[in-house]
Amino acid sequence: MTDLYKEKLDTKEEIQSLPESTRIGEVDDAFDTGLQAQDLVLTEEIDKRIGSKINWYIQPIIFSIYTLQYMDKVTNSFAGVMGIQKDLGLVGDQFSWLGSGFYLAYLIAEFPIAQALQRLPFVKTLSACIIIWGITLCAHAGAHNSAQIITARVFLGIFESSITPGFVILSSQWYKKSKQFSFTALWFSCNGAGAILGGLIAYALLHHADSLKLESWRVLFIVTGALTTCFGISFYFYLPENPSKAWFLSEDERVYHVLRIKKNQQGYGNKKFKWYQVKEAFTDLRTWIYIFWGLVAQIPNGGLGSFSSILLNQTLGYSKEQALLMGLPSGAIQIASGIITGYIANKTQKRILVGTGCCAITFIGMCLLAFTKNTKVQLAGLYLTPLYAIGMVTILSLIASDAAGHTKKFTVSAAYLVAYCVGNLIGPQTFKASDAPAYIPARVTMAVCLVVIEQHIIRIIIL
DSSP states (O other): OOHHHHTTOOOHHHHHTSOHHHHTTSOOHHHHHHHHHTTOOOOHHHHHHHHHHHHHHHHHHHHHHHHHHHHHHTHHHHHHTTTHHHHHTOOTTTTHHHHHHHHHHHHHHHHHHHHHHHHSOHHHHHHHHHHHHHHHHHHGGGOOSHHHHHHHHHHHHHHHTTHHHHHHHHHHHHSOGGGHHHHHHHHHHHHHHHHHHHHHHHHHHHHTGGGOSSOHHHHHHHHHHHHHHHHHHHHHHHSOSSGGGOTTSOHHHHHHHHHHTGGGOOOSOOSSOOHHHHHHHHTOHHHHHHHHHHHHHHHHHHHHHHHHHHIIIIISOOOHHHHHHHTHHHHHHHHHHHHHHHHHHHHHOOHHHHHHHHHHHHHHHHHHHHHOOOHHHHHHHHHHGGGHHHHHHHHHHHHHHHOOSHHHHHHHHHHHHHHHHHHHHHHHHTSOGGGTTTOHHHHHHHHHHHHHHHHHHHHHHHO
16 A cells, blocks of 8 residues: 555544444445545546546457457358348248247346346456356357247347446446446447347358358357357456456555445445345436336347348348448447447536437338338348447446446346347247248338337437
8 A cells, every 4th residue: 555545544433443344345445445535526627537547458359249249149140141030940930939039038037137146256257157158158059949949039038138238237336427428339339249249240151151060150150259258258267357457557546436426326236135226226216217118129139130241141132241331331320329428428428419319310210121122222221220339328327327226227228128138038939931022010010119219219218
C-alpha cells in the first residue's frame, strides 16, 4: 500500500465494529476498497486515465467473446444452407426446433445460471460456461439424426444463457452509469461481427466442400466450437474477478475506481442472495415492462436468427453461397449502428430516445420485407432489421444502471432474458415448412410485433 493511503485506511478493529450483518455477506469487495477512498478526490485527469486503461484491457476480450457467442448461436442458420437438413433427414418443422430448442434451454437455465454467477466466483463460473459451450458446439459435428442435433442445441442454450447477464454485471462493475449505454452498445454490436465472421467461415467451407473429408456444416461446428473454447480459456486467465483485483491497475487506481462508479450505488457484486431484492424486482413496474418488451421484440429476432440465410436463399432467390455472402452486410450494419448510437447516447444522455428511433427504423425495414414484392426492396428491408438490437441495448443498459442491488440486478436481468428466450423460441415456429419458400405469415407476424413494440417503448419513456 502506498504512503498516500496509509493514513486513510480503517483499522481491522473499526471494520469489526460494524454490525455482523454488514460484515458478513452484506458487503462486497468494493466496500473494503471504498474505505480507503473516502477522503480522496477524483480529478478529471485520473478519471480519464483509469477509463482509458479499462478500455484497452477489458474491451478486447469482452468484444471477442460476444462476437463468438453470436456466431455460435446462429451456426444453425448457416448450416441450414450448407445441407444439414438433407444430411440429417430433417423434415417438416424439425429445422425450426434447432432454434426453438436452443432458446427453450436458455429459458430453463437462465435463473439457475444467474444464481450460480452470483454465488460462485464470477469470472471462473462464466469462463467455465464459455468453455463448455465451445466443447458442446464441437459435439454438434457428431450428430446423425434430428434428436441428436436438437439435444446438442439444448445443451448449447443452457451454457450460452450465462453470457448476457454476466456481461450486464461486467458493465456495472467497470463503467460509470453515464457510460453504460455506449459500452453495452459496443459489446452488443459484436453480434454483427459474429454474423460476419461466421458467414465468412461458412462460405469458405461451403466453397471448398468437395475437398473436405466431412460435410461442410460439420466442419463449421468444429471450427467455431474450437475458437470459442480457446477464448474461454483465455477469459479465465485474463479477466480479473472484479476491479479490486485488476492486475492492470495500480493499487492507487483500484481505489480511485471505486469513486468512479460510486454513483452506480451497486458495488462489485455480493455473494449473498437476498430475497427482499427479488420481491423488490417483481414489484417494480419497470421489470414487467422489460419482460413484455423482451417477449414481443424477440419474436422477429428468433425467426431471423434461424431463417435469415434461408430467406436469402429460398425467398429472395440467391444461391447458397450467395446467401451466405449477402448476409454479411447485416452484420456490418449492426456494428455501425452500435458504434453510432453509442456515441449519440453518450453525448446526449438520451438513450431511450435513441432506442425508440432505432425501433422505428426496424419497423420500416420489416414492412419492406413483409409487404413489398420487389426482391431488392425486400433485401433493403432485411438490411434495416439489425437496428432492432439497439432497443435491446437500451433495456440492458437500463437494467445495468437502474437496478440497484446485486440480487435485484441478476433477478431483473434473468427475468428479462427469460422473456427474451420465449420470444426467440416462438420466432422460428412462425416459419412453417408449409409456407416455404415465401414464408409470408412469418414476415407479417414480425412486422406486427414491431408495431406493438414501438407503442410499448413509449411507456418506458413516460416512466
